[in-house]
Amino acid sequence: MAKSVSLNVNGKAVKVNVDDPDMPLLYALRDNLGLHGPRFGCGLGQCGACTVHVDGKAVRSCRVPLSTLKASQKVVTLEGLAKGKTLHRVQEAFIAEQAAQCGYCINGMIMESAAFLAKTKNPSEADIKKALANNLCRCGTHARIVRAVKRAATVA
């Protein structure tokens, strides 16, 4: 029997009806709420394509069962990162550096970087590489991605 699960996504209280409350958050975001920023890559927590923020922390939504989330926890997806029409500094920097080829990994790169920069001032290149070490890009766009995160770090 379908069960209603309450979530807070991109600043709004929402309910999703699911058959299995242990379903991954990623599926609810994409399939129930139509938020296609987070991508399905590996489904195993290994690639980072599905990354979202939960209470400001970057998490892999393919590995978060809905049943583990409280309605008060703030889930933010790529769609909720901008403030109105003002893009987040990391989004601006990725555009400025043209840091995407196919774009499949970019949701994860941006969400991971935004959470990283929120708690790390003036990161070194090594810090940035370490922060993104577990986000995979099959197109080999790493150099541009690192440049974009460096650029974003210079914007207050």
Ligand code: FES
């Ligand atoms: S799809 Fe979630 S980490 Fe790969």
Ligand code: FES
């Ligand atoms: S830009 Fe294609 S996987 Fe990263």
